[in-house]
Amino acid sequence: MLEKQRQQLILDILDEQQFVHVKSLSEQLDSSEATIRRDLLKLSQQNKIKKIRGGAQAVNFDRSALQRRSLSSSAFLVAKQQQPEVKRLIAKKAVELCSDGESIIINGGSSTFMMGEFLLERELNILTNSFVLAQELTENSDNNLILPGGEIYRKQGIILSAFENDTIQYYSMDKMFMGTPGIGEYGVTESDTLLIRSEQKLLKQADKLIVLADSSKLGRKSNFILCPLEEVDILITDSNADEKHLKVFHDKNIEVIIVDAPDS
Amino acid sequence: MLEKQRQQLILDILDEQQFVHVKSLSEQLDSSEATIRRDLLKLSQQNKIKKIRGGAQAVNFDRSALQRRSLSSSAFLVAKQQQPEVKRLIAKKAVELCSDGESIIINGGSSTFMMGEFLLERELNILTNSFVLAQELTENSDNNLILPGGEIYRKQGIILSAFENDTIQYYSMDKMFMGTPGIGEYGVTESDTLLIRSEQKLLKQADKLIVLADSSKLGRKSNFILCPLEEVDILITDSNADEKHLKVFHDKNIEVIIVDAPDS
DNA sequence: TTCAAAACAATCAAATTCAATCATTTATTT
DNA sequence: AAATAAATGATTGAATTTGATTGTTTTGAA
Numbered sequence: 308m309l310e311k312q313r314q315q316l317i318l319d320i321l322d323e324q325q326f327v328h329v330k331s332l333s334e335q336l337d338s339s340e341a342t343i344r345r346d347l348l349k350l351s352q353q354n355k356i357k358k359i360r361g362g363a364q365a366v367n368f369d370r371s372a373l374q375r376r377s378l379s380s381s382a383f384l385v386a387k388q389q390q391p392e393v394k395r396l397i398a399k400k401a402v403e404l405c406s407d408g409e410s411i412i413i414n415g416g417s418s419t420f421m422m423g424e425f426l427l428e429r430e431l432n433i434l435t436n437s438f439v440l441a442q443e444l445t446e447n448s449d450n451n452l453i454l455p456g457g458e459i460y461r462k463q464g465i466i467l468s469a470f471e472n473d474t475i476q477y478y479s480m481d482k483m484f485m486g487t488p489g490i491g492e493y494g495v496t497e498s499d500t501l502l503i504r505s506e507q508k509l510l511k512q513a514d515k516l517i518v519l520a521d522s523s524k525l526g527r528k529s530n531f532i533l534c535p536l537e538e539v540d541i542l543i544t545d546s547n548a549d550e551k552h553l554k555v556f557h558d559k560n561i562e563v564i565i566v567d568a569p570d571s
Numbered sequence: 572m573l574e575k576q577r578q579q580l581i582l583d584i585l586d587e588q589q590f591v592h593v594k595s596l597s598e599q600l601d602s603s604e605a606t607i608r609r610d611l612l613k614l615s616q617q618n619k620i621k622k623i624r625g626g627a628q629a630v631n632f633d634r635s636a637l638q639r640r641s642l643s644s645s646a647f648l649v650a651k652q653q654q655p656e657v658k659r660l661i662a663k664k665a666v667e668l669c670s671d672g673e674s675i676i677i678n679g680g681s682s683t684f685m686m687g688e689f690l691l692e693r694e695l696n697i698l699t700n701s702f703v704l705a706q707e708l709t710e711n712s713d714n715n716l717i718l719p720g721g722e723i724y725r726k727q728g729i730i731l732s733a734f735e736n737d738t739i740q741y742y743s744m745d746k747m748f749m750g751t752p753g754i755g756e757y758g759v760t761e762s763d764t765l766l767i768r769s770e771q772k773l774l775k776q777a778d779k780l781i782v783l784a785d786s787s788k789l790g791r792k793s794n795f796i797l798c799p800l801e802e803v804d805i806l807i808t809d810s811n812a813d814e815k816h817l818k819v820f821h822d823k824n825i826e827v828i829i830v831d832a833p834d835s
Numbered sequence: 836t837t838c839a840a841a842a843c844a845a846t847c848a849a850a851t852t853c854a855a856t857c858a859t860t861t862a863t864t865t
Numbered sequence: 866a867a868a869t870a871a872a873t874g875a876t877t878g879a880a881t882t883t884g885a886t887t888g889t890t891t892t893g894a895a
Binding site: 309310311312315438441442445451452453454455456457458459461466468469470473474475477 | 589590592623624625626628702705706709715716717718719720721722723725730732733734737738739741
Binding site for chain 2: 871872873874875881882
């Protein structure tokens, strides 16, 4: 991985969470801890992050600017940068599972955001808490869009409500598409505490759950468990997936759809 | 492969992914690394890419955001040009009634949309069923935005819910700003059947109702009555207002704010 | 306080990337 | 076709980056 690319990714990660461990970065970016430390040193000298013992901390000296930038789709770009082709193919396959006229739920997040590209020419009923996705599809497609009520979180580009009962409880949808930072025997995980509630609420309104997770997400575990594997109906991943992981899903009767990874 | 062709392909690739290795380009384009380096040098001299150690970085990686930004702030500019100056002054006065930190409701519609221009530098809690206003202010301001749940109606640019109980019932706001096609002794009127329900629901959550209506709207009556005059606390209109109409509002103890009409 | 584990900066050797150079191939002009 | 110009690919040594190793510092538990 390129030096600049690595550093950009560190910034992107810190855009989404307040703190990261050196170790975690080293694993995620597939570089030695020494290299990560050097990156952190450089970035902190540029005042782009704050270097603290154990890792790095986000420096929100210009919170508004950062928020605006992330909303505009940096999350989308990070996703693209990390796994450009694979994620796109997975998103494409996900959209192919829908027929026009169907009602689907799409949760906020970079993986599912990529579905947008393939939804442009479709006509579905789409319930989503992703404000950015709704924006794109409202402007550029004929899909019918439904939003949950709540506050707009610029950084994540999503709408969240603190209240139990909101508009979405009245909607019954066919499928829910969900991206995740990690899925394994323990279930589907999520890193953001804000997101997890909202996603659980959305999940209740869907008949089927379809998880989008490229091979790097399999067996990974993020901070919080969103739902057990039993809830998952279909998993879409790529051909780099480890047999060991796939077996777990198979044992739970999850239908696994595998798309060809370009560089496998 | 021709030189120009190769360089265009490099640009295409960087249009998609922000970073590439020299090695990867060399393989993809079937040229030596030396040639690729020369291409990168030329392209970077033209400022079309950024040359970094190990490869190249897209310079316009935030292009979509930039486009959207200029386009979106121009949404206010367009409104500014199309609407008469009076409406703008009324909108400005309306925003001046708010102090930072306050919670306000703004209904969808062209008059109230113009408030957006003056809200850019403010920090308020804004509950609005105007999807377009929310969009603009999310991208270009630091206001906290709250949306009701429901379906997006493209034509009107608003969010509507068919259900009685939605998220907004939990919000208690200081002021509601409402534009209207007609206001008179019979009350505040509205022409759009879709809008009227939604606005009545919003109204319930506000302590004070402030109506924006230039002088041409006074004494006018549109198809439906949204609420009686008793509910109105403040009316903002312009200096062309007829005394006869103003007396009606005065009798109902409505505070009337009059802005100077430029061509009066 | 003591101790062990973790995180750290400094250092070094290996690997990678680079610009410069030159011979060869390809394109253009005469 | 010959001469000239331009582009390409290979080679080189220098510069930079990287991961591993070292010993030191910090941390939290005993």
